[in-house]
Amino acid sequence: MHTPPTITRCTACRLRQLCMPTGLTSQQMALIDHLVSTRVKVARGHSLFRAAATFKSLYVVRTGFFKTVVSTADGHDQVSGFYMAGELMGLDGMGLSKYTCTAIALEDSDVCVLHMHELNTLAQTIPELQWHLQKIMGHEIVRDHELFLLLGSMRAQARIASFLLNLLARLHARGQSGNAVRLRMTREDIGSYLGLTIETVSRTLSSLARKGLISVQLKEVSILQPQALHQLAQHDDDGDCQQHPLLAPRLRKPASRTPKLQLA
Amino acid sequence: MHTPPTITRCTACRLRQLCMPTGLTSQQMALIDHLVSTRVKVARGHSLFRAAATFKSLYVVRTGFFKTVVSTADGHDQVSGFYMAGELMGLDGMGLSKYTCTAIALEDSDVCVLHMHELNTLAQTIPELQWHLQKIMGHEIVRDHELFLLLGSMRAQARIASFLLNLLARLHARGQSGNAVRLRMTREDIGSYLGLTIETVSRTLSSLARKGLISVQLKEVSILQPQALHQLAQHDDDGDCQQHPLLAPRLRKPASRTPKLQLA
DNA sequence: CGTCGCGTTGAACCTCATCAAGACAGGTGG
DNA sequence: CCACCTGTCTTGATGAGGTTCAACGCGACG
Numbered sequence: 001m002h003t004p005p006t007i008t009r010c011t012a013c014r015l016r017q018l019c020m021p022t023g024l025t026s027q028q029m030a031l032i033d034h035l036v037s038t039r040v041k042v043a044r045g046h047s048l049f050r051a052a053a054t055f056k057s058l059y060v061v062r063t064g065f066f067k068t069v070v071s072t073a074d075g076h077d078q079v080s081g082f083y084m085a086g087e088l089m090g091l092d093g094m095g096l097s098k099y100t101c102t103a104i105a106l107e108d109s110d111v112c113v114l115h116m117h118e119l120n121t122l123a124q125t126i127p128e129l130q131w132h133l134q135k136i137m138g139h140e141i142v143r144d145h146e147l148f149l150l151l152g153s154m155r156a157q158a159r160i161a162s163f164l165l166n167l168l169a170r171l172h173a174r175g176q177s178g179n180a181v182r183l184r185m186t187r188e189d190i191g192s193y194l195g196l197t198i199e200t201v202s203r204t205l206s207s208l209a210r211k212g213l214i215s216v217q218l219k220e221v222s223i224l225q226p227q228a229l230h231q232l233a234q235h236d237d238d239g240d241c242q243q244h245p246l247l248a249p250r251l252r253k254p255a256s257r258t259p260k261l262q263l264a
Numbered sequence: 265m266h267t268p269p270t271i272t273r274c275t276a277c278r279l280r281q282l283c284m285p286t287g288l289t290s291q292q293m294a295l296i297d298h299l300v301s302t303r304v305k306v307a308r309g310h311s312l313f314r315a316a317a318t319f320k321s322l323y324v325v326r327t328g329f330f331k332t333v334v335s336t337a338d339g340h341d342q343v344s345g346f347y348m349a350g351e352l353m354g355l356d357g358m359g360l361s362k363y364t365c366t367a368i369a370l371e372d373s374d375v376c377v378l379h380m381h382e383l384n385t386l387a388q389t390i391p392e393l394q395w396h397l398q399k400i401m402g403h404e405i406v407r408d409h410e411l412f413l414l415l416g417s418m419r420a421q422a423r424i425a426s427f428l429l430n431l432l433a434r435l436h437a438r439g440q441s442g443n444a445v446r447l448r449m450t451r452e453d454i455g456s457y458l459g460l461t462i463e464t465v466s467r468t469l470s471s472l473a474r475k476g477l478i479s480v481q482l483k484e485v486s487i488l489q490p491q492a493l494h495q496l497a498q499h500d501d502d503g504d505c506q507q508h509p510l511l512a513p514r515l516r517k518p519a520s521r522t523p524k525l526q527l528a
Numbered sequence: 529c530g531t532c533g534c535g536t537t538g539a540a541c542c543t544c545a546t547c548a549a550g551a552c553a554g555g556t557g558g
Numbered sequence: 559c560c561a562c563c564t565g566t567c568t569t570g571a572t573g574a575g576g577t578t579c580a581a582c583g584c585g586a587c588g
Contacts (some may be wrong), residue, residue: 006568040567054500055346070409070410070412070413072413072498073498074499076413076498077418078412078413078416078417080409090518091401091402091405092402092405092406092409093402094399094401094402095399095400095401095402095404095405095406096401096402096403096406100406100409101409118274120391120395123394124388124391124394127384129386129474130384130388131384131396133356133360133398134397134401135359136359137358137359137398137401137402138355138356138357138359138360138401139357139359139360140359140405141355141356141358141359141404141408142356142359142360142364144342144405144407144408144409144411144412145334145356145365146333146334146366147344147408147412148342148344148408148411148415149334149336149340150384150457151412151415151416152342152415152456152458152459153340153459155575156564162315176281184288186534186535187531187534187535187536188268188534188541191575192416193418194416195415195417196576196577197576197577197578198534198535199535199536199537199576199577199578200575200576201535202536202537203461203536203537203576205536206536206537218534218535218584230294234336234337234338235338242573249298255360255445275579346578371536419543419544420543420544450565450566451567451568452566460545461544461545461546462567463544463545463546463567463569464543464544464545465567466567466568466569467544467568467569469568470568470569474577482552482553482566482567515587
């Protein structure tokens with residue numbers, strides 16, 4: 001068994017901990033090094049895979065930035081996610097063996113290709129790999145549930161705040177320090193993702209800047225008051241109107257759009 | 265190896281095709297028959313598993329009906345799904361090894377318990393089982409994307425229409441004929457799921473009934489004009505106002521909330 | 529310099545949330 | 559059996575948040 005070229009060796013990749021399982025034996029690592037046989041470059045504005053295409057591979061962003069777009073029969077479409085280095089795309093294809101969304105590079109990007117067939121074969125001998133894949137799919141589902149909450153019960157201001165904090169957190173997880181966020185996507189993309197119009201996105205950003213919570217200069221955003229943003233992301237608007245959450249835990253809250261949980 | 269009691273044998277279950285892979289050898293089937301070692305009954309209003317509990321099992325609805333609820337830190341919560349016979353719950357727990365939502369029975373129910381550990385062990389020897397699990401998780405992700413579209417870019421009327429059609433389709437997939445849908449959940453649950461208030465749900469149902477598209481009698485709904493409902497579910501409201509989609513394909517559409525796809 | 533894509537801002541309208549009142553069914557106790 | 563109560567659903571009136579329409583600023587690019 002020859003050693004694959006360094007360029008495609010996962011063990012030599014600084015993103016390894018983001019997309020591969022940890023705690024493998026060196027023997028297992030060596031097997032995994034053969035997994036990524038292909039790298040592809042995608043120019044800004046071009047697609048990596050398209051909806052309805054046959055599902056064959058998963059993709060990991062190596063450098064660059066992507067959005068995924070889902071479309072309805074009648075031509076409507078919506079951004080369903082943004083992906084940065086180390087994040088996995090294409091999981092939606094596993095259900096019907098077809099991709100259900102289109103992945104578009106928002107800047108010149110580099111992608112690792114994981115052929116599903118090889119991945120599954122390898123997973124037969126490395127259970128950890130199998131579990132890891134399950135975990136990643138589980139994360140995707142959890143991420144989706146968070147988006148439900150955002151789309152179903154948050155105001156524009158809270159959506160934007162959540163969005164910015166989410167981006168910042170992911171950048172921090174990649175080692176970036178500071179509070180600067182460069183928005184790789186357009187306002188249109190943000191609006192589509194958050195279920196808002198482009199005007200509302202723009203207005204809300206301006207409003208947050210006017211309050212001093214962030215600073216905005218086109219695509220360059222700085223989170224000046226992360227805490228305050230967090231507050232906004234949680235309480236829609238009504239300023240935490242329950243009197244004593246500890247003293248009256250079962251009190252019926254008059255909270256805005258949130259029916260109470262029917263307890264067991 | 266003894267044969268497990270009939271009551272927990274998947275091969276003897278009429279729901280098998282809904283939750284188990286097809287095309288297995290009889291030998292594999294025999295192994296799978298040992299998978300479901302437990303059945304649990306959940307009384308209406310009680311929970312099957314709760315958010316933050318340790319993830320150990322997946323659950324398949326055998327009889328009855330469930331909703332899942334996700335909660336935020338600040339007490340808000342939202343229905344994230346409804347589950348009927350043959351559908352799998354608990355997949356969200358695979359990401360963090362904790363459930364992220366709470367499953368509540370909306371009527372007295374019967375559930376098959378799949379211990380994740382055993383499931384994974386068995387999947388090591390039956391690749392088809394592994395693929396099947398992947399497929400199911402993929403379906404869940406696709407389902408979530410459809411919900412994004414609904415929550416992000418549909419009007420109340422379109423959301424309700426989609427919701428009713430979705431329920432009807434799932435009932436049909438289970439062999440029910442006719443256009444009757446019994447709503448097992450309250451208006452509050454529906455509203456939470458669709459990102460609407462209870463009043464809007466009620467009003468929209470009344471409105472659809474007034475138009476003759478459905479009939480409503482509390483929890484009993486009949487879909488009188490499925491295709492008309494389909495229309496409503498797709499075009500928000502503006503009655504397909506582009507003049508000649510074929511002659512002017514690149515014309516800027518005045519469509520309500522849907523920015524155009526940035527092509528590759 | 530003109531054009532085009534993108535972003536911002538203003539004004540009017542509209543959908544839907546909110547507040548409020550009442551209808552209806554199911555359950556309990558007299 | 560009725561009165562009563564509670565949870566659920568319906569309907570109306572009002573207002574706010576966000577969409578829609580429109581105009582303009584700005585930078586990139588040919």
